[in-house]
Amino acid sequence: MNAPIDVSFFQRDAKPLTSYRPYWAKRFGTAPFLPMSRAEMDQLGWDSCDIILVTGDAYVDHPSFGMAVIGRVLEAQGFRVGIIAQPDWQSAEAFKALGKPNLFWGVTAGNMDSMINRYTADRKIRSDDAYTPGDVGGKRPDRAAIVYCQRCREAYKDVPIVLGGIEGSLRRIAHYDYWSDKVRRSIVVDSKCDILLYGNAERALVEVAHRIARRDPVESITDVRGTAFFRRSSEDGWFEVDSSVVDEPGVVEPHINPYMTTSEQAAAQGQSCSKEDAANGVAPSAGADCATGPNTAESAMPAVQPIQFMPNLSLRSKAKQPPRDKTVLRLPSYEQVKSDPILYAHANRVLHLETNPGNARALVQAHGEGATARDVWLNPPPIPLSTAEMDWVFGLPYARGPHPSYADEQGSHEGATKIPAWEMIRTSVNIMRGCFGGCTFCSITEHEGRIIQSRSEDSIIQEIEDIRDKVKGFTGTISDLGGPTANMYRLGCSSPEIEKHCRKPSCVFPGICPNLHTDHAPLINIYRRARKLPGIKKILIGSGLRYDLAVKSPEYVRELVQHHVGGYLKIAPEHTESGPLSKMMKPGIGSYDKFKQLFEKYSEEAGKKQFLIPYFIAAHPGTSDEDMMNLAIWLKKNGFRADQVQTFYPSPMATATAMYHSGRNTLTKVRREMRDRDEETVDIVRGEKRRRLHKAFLRYHDPNNWPLLRDALKTMGRADLIGNGKHHLIPTFQPMVDGSYQSARKKNSTPSAGGKTGLGYTTNQDGKAVALRPRKQDEHALMEPKSDVRFRGAEVRGNSPRPGKLLTQHTGLPPRPGVKPRPAAGGKPKPKR
Numbered sequence: 001m002n003a004p005i006d007v008s009f010f011q012r013d014a015k016p017l018t019s020y021r022p023y024w025a026k027r028f029g030t031a032p033f034l035p036m037s038r039a040e041m042d043q044l045g046w047d048s049c050d051i052i053l054v055t056g057d058a059y060v061d062h063p064s065f066g067m068a069v070i071g072r073v074l075e076a077q078g079f080r081v082g083i084i085a086q087p088d089w090q091s092a093e094a095f096k097a098l099g100k101p102n103l104f105w106g107v108t109a110g111n112m113d114s115m116i117n118r119y120t121a122d123r124k125i126r127s128d129d130a131y132t133p134g135d136v137g138g139k140r141p142d143r144a145a146i147v148y149c150q151r152c153r154e155a156y157k158d159v160p161i162v163l164g165g166i167e168g169s170l171r172r173i174a175h176y177d178y179w180s181d182k183v184r185r186s187i188v189v190d191s192k193c194d195i196l197l198y199g200n201a202e203r204a205l206v207e208v209a210h211r212i213a214r215r216d217p218v219e220s221i222t223d224v225r226g227t228a229f230f231r232r233s234s235e236d237g238w239f240e241v242d243s244s245v246v247d248e249p250g251v252v253e254p255h256i257n258p259y260m261t262t263s264e265q266a267a268a269q270g271q272s273c274s275k276e277d278a279a280n281g282v283a284p285s286a287g288a289d290c291a292t293g294p295n296t297a298e299s300a301m302p303a304v305q306p307i308q309f310m311p312n313l314s315l316r317s318k319a320k321q322p323p324r325d326k327t328v329l330r331l332p333s334y335e336q337v338k339s340d341p342i343l344y345a346h347a348n349r350v351l352h353l354e355t356n357p358g359n360a361r362a363l364v365q366a367h368g369e370g371a372t373a374r375d376v377w378l379n380p381p382p383i384p385l386s387t388a389e390m391d392w393v394f395g396l397p398y399a400r401g402p403h404p405s406y407a408d409e410q411g412s413h414e415g416a417t418k419i420p421a422w423e424m425i426r427t428s429v430n431i432m433r434g435c436f437g438g439c440t441f442c443s444i445t446e447h448e449g450r451i452i453q454s455r456s457e458d459s460i461i462q463e464i465e466d467i468r469d470k471v472k473g474f475t476g477t478i479s480d481l482g483g484p485t486a487n488m489y490r491l492g493c494s495s496p497e498i499e500k501h502c503r504k505p506s507c508v509f510p511g512i513c514p515n516l517h518t519d520h521a522p523l524i525n526i527y528r529r530a531r532k533l534p535g536i537k538k539i540l541i542g543s544g545l546r547y548d549l550a551v552k553s554p555e556y557v558r559e560l561v562q563h564h565v566g567g568y569l570k571i572a573p574e575h576t577e578s579g580p581l582s583k584m585m586k587p588g589i590g591s592y593d594k595f596k597q598l599f600e601k602y603s604e605e606a607g608k609k610q611f612l613i614p615y616f617i618a619a620h621p622g623t624s625d626e627d628m629m630n631l632a633i634w635l636k637k638n639g640f641r642a643d644q645v646q647t648f649y650p651s652p653m654a655t656a657t658a659m660y661h662s663g664r665n666t667l668t669k670v671r672r673e674m675r676d677r678d679e680e681t682v683d684i685v686r687g688e689k690r691r692r693l694h695k696a697f698l699r700y701h702d703p704n705n706w707p708l709l710r711d712a713l714k715t716m717g718r719a720d721l722i723g724n725g726k727h728h729l730i731p732t733f734q735p736m737v738d739g740s741y742q743s744a745r746k747k748n749s750t751p752s753a754g755g756k757t758g759l760g761y762t763t764n765q766d767g768k769a770v771a772l773r774p775r776k777q778d779e780h781a782l783m784e785p786k787s788d789v790r791f792r793g794a795e796v797r798g799n800s801p802r803p804g805k806l807l808t809q810h811t812g813l814p815p816r817p818g819v820k821p822r823p824a825a826g827g828k829p830k831p832k833r
Contacts, residue, residue, distance in 0.1 A: 014383040017073070017202060018392055020210055025050060026078030033061055033403050034071045034083045038098065041082065049082035051209065052101040054148045056110035056140035057131040058406060059085040061399035064425045066111055066165060072396040073202050074209060079103070085403070086132065086139045089147050095155040103212050105152045107145060107193070108165025111421070113651065114144035115179050121647040122688070123179060130420040133406045149191035160218040162208060163193035164201050169447045170652040172198050172228045172378060173351060173365050174334040176344065176661040178650040183338040186376045188228050189367050194218045196228040200433060200448055202393060203382050225357070226382030231364070231375040238362075239322035244332040246346045246672050324361050325380075329354065333366035341662035346670040348658035355449065357381045358500035384434070384451045391459040394430070400471060401426075426471060428480035428542065429463050431455055431526070435484040436516075437546060438506030438585050440655035440667070441620060441648060444484045450507070454490045457526055461533070468535045476536060481526065482543025487550055490522040505655070505667070508548060509585040518549055520556035527559055540566045547571050547595035548587040554598060561602040565610050571595070572615040575627070576634045583622030583659060583682060585667070614640070618694040619685035620648040621659040625716060628697035632729055633721070635700065642698045647691060660684055703737045706730045
């Protein structure tokens with residue numbers, strides 16, 4: 001099936017980014033780096049900045065950093081743009097470093113949500129920050145977007161504030177906040193920004209910037225897609241649909257008992273029958289009439305108000321329905337969703353149904369009551385960028401490196417001032433945006449949307465050549481050609497008309513939509529063309545792979561496995577059981593098995609020893625203890641030992657977060673009264689003890705977890721899994737361990753002096769086994785099984801690597817050539833017994 005035409009219905013009414021008349025300051029030309037100080041402004045000949053961007057990340061002028069993209073896009077429109085990166089938020093002085101912006105502030109917390117950046121899934125503060133020079137933590141405040149907006153207002157209170165970034169995007173309506181365990185107001189309210197831009201906001205930002213530049217009051221800019229702002233009253237010309245309550249049936253009247261007399265039926269309704277009472281000499285009640293039989297019992301019922309029917313828009317003919325672009329849905333107010341988890345689940349479901357730019361309606365949510373009440377108005381999502389616009393954005397003159405102010409004494413960014421996030425993407429290329437997978441725990445859909453926006457092949461090749469020619473220290477290896485998903489390049493709906501009207505949250509769940517074309521030929525062509533470039537030795541694929549799509553194109557799997565895998569490939573089945581997978585909207589483990597067969601087949605054809613590294617999530621909504629036990633059994637059966645465990649992290653506005661907060665499955669209709677259907681209720685993993693148990697099942701091989709797992713297995717009636725055989729999950733014996741779990745973020749899994757074995761254990765002075773933690777390589781990397789650990793009571797035999805083999809993070813990989821294993825402390829390596 002052919003790929004859809006690039007210019008779809010989305011671009012019919014969208015104004016191209018390059019069609020605006022440049023601002024007068026374009027005469028100053030292009031800056032090598034956007035200035036971060038007055039001295040740099042003086043060198044550029046600027047007396048002031050038109051726009052000042054405030055970010056929680058270090059400034060790296062690279063298209064993978066959102067603030068650099070926004071800055072260069074605004075610069076290309078003719079504006080003088082300055083950047084204040086990671087300012088001291090304790091006062092407003094740092095926000096005055098570049099002077100007063102002529103037009104507006106642009107504020108973002110950075111490439112990551114500040115709370116997720118600063119805290120672990122267990123709400124423990126992190127000591128590092130990959131977006132900070134030297135990987136130093138604490139350079140941004142909690143809820144950085146709110147703090148930065150307050151300081152900008154304090155510095156120059158009459159300058160408009162435009163808020164953007166993923167932190168603002170995921171908090172645009174009232175949202176559940178995992179760190180405070182409550183529902184917080186829209187960030188538009190808390191930050192007091194003038195306008196919020198959500199999603200990838202180049203189109204909205206260029207429009208807003210030019211309108212502010214021509215002196216339009218920012219409060220008058222209410223018709224730009226992808227924006228959110230305050231409104232005191234409803235807008236004229238809009239048709240409002242009330243969606244502030246869940247679907248509740250009224251009280252159902254009981255059936256009339258045919259064996260009751262008319263008088264008894266009337267008495268049951270608190271009335272009396274006038275004819276029977278008169279015959280018995282009893283004065284009839286006022287307004288009572290005679291009911292002569294069961295068919296006339298309605299006359300004995302109390303008077304009721306007439307029923308008023310409200311029009312159901314879904315049943316109207318299309319000709320009579322109000323236009324969707326003039327329809328606004330009223331969500332439950334902040335006060336309602338704060339006190340009622342069911343209404344919160346309902347509001348979240350409505351929000352996710354209104355994400356397709358082709359048919360989404362505006363949303364409005366009230367905050368406050370009485371005279372202080374204000375509406376947060378959300379316009380429909382932004383129109384996705386065309387291929388030509390994507391090429392323009394990624395083709396801007398990025399310096400592709402950190403700002404010179406971060407360099408060390410030698411002018412290098414490789415030492416103590418290294419920025420890990422830049423180091424990871426310095427030789428990678430982003431080829432597309434968006435994701436139609438719809439995984440409920442992921443925020444990509446809420447931020448970037450599910451419409452794939454792809455660059456042209458020539459634009460991608462040009463960037464690879466720029467990396468080869470301009471990046472200092474380039475060794476010939478491209479670390480990634482990908483995006484949110486590695487293999488969704490140029491995939492999409494085969495029918496623009498269907499795509500326009502579709503409201504499905506995922507194109508690949510519960511199965512791949514028949515309207516979705518899965519032709520990987522454009523991606524294969526890019527891989528082949530890029531490999532032929534002079535000076536390019538290797539191209540790796542580092543982005544996550546959607547394997548259920550990949551198996552539809554065996555030619556793509558062959559191309560990937562034989563040319564673009566560096567020993568191991570990461571994929572994310574996330575779980576093996578249908579319960580949690582259905583709440584994640586992920587395919588069954590059978591798709592993983594199919595991909596694994598192709599992976600091993602093509603690896604063998606190429607004569608390569610390569611391994612799949614699957615990721616799994618613990619404690620996701622809908623996961624029972626039995627589900628985690630079955631996953632642990634699957635891991636042991638397939639020879640995997642989880643090094644780093646990924647625990648479910650309730651990010652703001654995600655569908656799985658709504659499940660976590662409400663206990664309801666928002667993938668189905670939210671009801672006040674639940675029916676006897678399993679999909680309406682969700683097993684929520686709360687509390688440290690149960691979350692720790694689910695993590696322990698993923699790390700079943702860690703002796704620290706064995707006491708907890710023994711108790712749990714006995715409680716679950718699965719004591720048969722406790723024993724010393726290969727078919728058992730955990731042994732009966734217990735070595736002496738420290739009983740704790742330490743993060744692997746700063747550790748190294750390779751052998752070193754001091755008795756480290758590289759096998760996950762070491763020995764103390766008494767010869768007892770002590771668990772070690774390897775270094776974190778990926779978010780939740782895995783190690784191949786280690787067969788050299790044998791226990792005799794609490795002692796370890798063979799507690800050092802086999803001669804000639806270096807055990808690394810993935811011990812199934814071939815040993816590094818020329819590297820000899822270091823013996824354990826106190827002697828030479830012992831021979832294998």
